[in-house]
Amino acid sequence: MKQMVHYALVLLILGGTAGVGLYGVNNLTSERIAEAMKRNLTEGQKQLFPAAASFDGPLSFPLSSDSGTYYKVLGADNTVIGYELDGAVQGYQSKVRVLTGVTTNGVITGIKVLEQAETPGLGAEVQAVPSTRTLWSALAGLFSEAEKESAAALLPPFQTQFAGKDLGGLAVVKQKDPAKIEAISGATITSEAVTRAVREPLEAFLAWNGK
Amino acid sequence: MTTQLKELTKGLWEQNPIFVIALGLCPTLAVTTSVRNAIGMGVSTIFVLVLSNVLISAVRTIVPDKIRIPCYIVIIAFLVTVVDLVLAAYFPDISKAIGLFIKLIVVNCIILGRAEAFAAKNNPWRSMLDGIGMGIGFLIALLMVSGIREVLGANKLFGYVVFPGWRPIGVMVLAPGAFLTLGLLLGWKRLSELKH
Numbered sequence: 001m002k003q004m005v006h007y008a009l010v011l012l013i014l015g016g017t018a019g020v021g022l023y024g025v026n027n028l029t030s031e032r033i034a035e036a037m038k039r040n041l042t043e044g045q046k047q048l049f050p051a052a053a054s055f056d057g058p059l060s061f062p063l064s065s066d067s068g069t070y071y072k073v074l075g076a077d078n079t080v081i082g083y084e085l086d087g088a089v090q091g092y093q094s095k096v097r098v099l100t101g102v103t104t105n106g107v108i109t110g111i112k113v114l115e116q117a118e119t120p121g122l123g124a125e126v127q128a129v130p131s132t133r134t135l136w137s138a139l140a141g142l143f144s145e146a147e148k149e150s151a152a153a154l155l156p157p158f159q160t161q162f163a164g165k166d167l168g169g170l171a172v173v174k175q176k177d178p179a180k181i182e183a184i185s186g187a188t189i190t191s192e193a194v195t196r197a198v199r200e201p202l203e204a205f206l207a208w209n210g211k
Numbered sequence: 212m213t214t215q216l217k218e219l220t221k222g223l224w225e226q227n228p229i230f231v232i233a234l235g236l237c238p239t240l241a242v243t244t245s246v247r248n249a250i251g252m253g254v255s256t257i258f259v260l261v262l263s264n265v266l267i268s269a270v271r272t273i274v275p276d277k278i279r280i281p282c283y284i285v286i287i288a289f290l291v292t293v294v295d296l297v298l299a300a301y302f303p304d305i306s307k308a309i310g311l312f313i314k315l316i317v318v319n320c321i322i323l324g325r326a327e328a329f330a331a332k333n334n335p336w337r338s339m340l341d342g343i344g345m346g347i348g349f350l351i352a353l354l355m356v357s358g359i360r361e362v363l364g365a366n367k368l369f370g371y372v373v374f375p376g377w378r379p380i381g382v383m384v385l386a387p388g389a390f391l392t393l394g395l396l397l398g399w400k401r402l403s404e405l406k407h
Binding site: 003006007010011014015018021022025026028029030032033036117118119120121122124130131132133134135137138185186 | 242270
């Protein structure tokens with residue numbers, strides 16, 4: 001009995017210390033983490049609508065039993081040139097959050113995965129940008145400035161598939177099909193999740209906005 | 212001095228956590244699709260392993276034997292969460308690259324294995340040396356497996372094409388390729404020991 005109390009006390013003290021420590025660390029870091037996320041969102045917004053002058057939002061629209069978040073994209077003369085929807089669904093092992101840009105006609109201008117923590121090498125490949133350079137030219141590039149690659153201009157191929165499609169094209173297939181979304185091999189669940197995070201808010205939004 | 216040096220170097224090859232102790236095979240199979248992923252996982256693990264070894268060794272005399280495992284898990288989970296939050300707040304670029312791996316470390320059995328087999332019986336200084344050595348050994352093993360898999364499976368190294376025009380063996384980037392590579396490397400290591 002005395003031993004049991006001793007064990008319980010040790011666990012209590014250890015757990016309590018860890019809890020208080022995490023509370024402190026969380027307090028110190030949460031603000032900066034929120035800022036970094038916000039920067040990421042702002043970058044994504046500009047990337048999907050490079051012509052936009054400003055964004056109005058976050059605004060909300062009805063999405064199934066809950067509500068979804070969207071932004072109005074305003075052009076130079078303050079007219080609405082499109083919308084951006086912020087959608088999230090459960091992926092293979094994490095929440096997958098996607099920003100979708102859509103024109104007033106319902107055509108997708110592009111998507112950006114804002115958050116995901118899927119398996120590295122499989123699901124996480126939705127954000128991968130493959131290089132077309134060879135190892136040898138990259139090694140040579142270390143010695144000559146001319147071989148620099150403009151990495152910033154490259155977008156993940158999985159995500160660029162969405163540009164130019166509308167609701168009808170948002171289905172995941174395993175074979176090459178330019179009219180649909182081709183899944184990443186070994187990561188069908190994540191591919192489906194990204195597509196659903198685009199389709200579900202878009203469907204609800206178009207139905208609500210068009211009425 | 213020589214025994215201390217031994218604590219540091221034994222994990223590199225002689226008692227390599229993957230090839231000899233065969234711990235942490237799950238993350239090894241999962242992240243060795245590319246060398247970049249391997250480096251991300253290896254570096255994050257070294258970091259958490261060294262910290263957890265030192266902390267666990269420091270509390271080894273006050274933690275009762277019967278409840279040591281839950282205590283170790285609390286300490287490891289605490290460390291992993293702190294590292295995750297601090298990286299996300301102060302080093303967002305690094306966090307983007309290796310944040311995925313940090314969360315996987317909680318379940319990496321090398322950390323718990325070293326806590327149980329070494330840190331619980333040795334002082335913090337020696338435990339730190341053990342952590343550094345085992346961590347680097349883990350990274351070395353990851354680099355070997357991922358180097359082979361990335362070249363054969365994707366015809367790439369560090370994301371760059373190696374042999375222009377050659378069509379890679381796709382199965383090497385999937386799970387069977389990981390088992391094959393790891394099995395052959397393990398066998399090769401044992402064979403080289405048998406000859407001596």
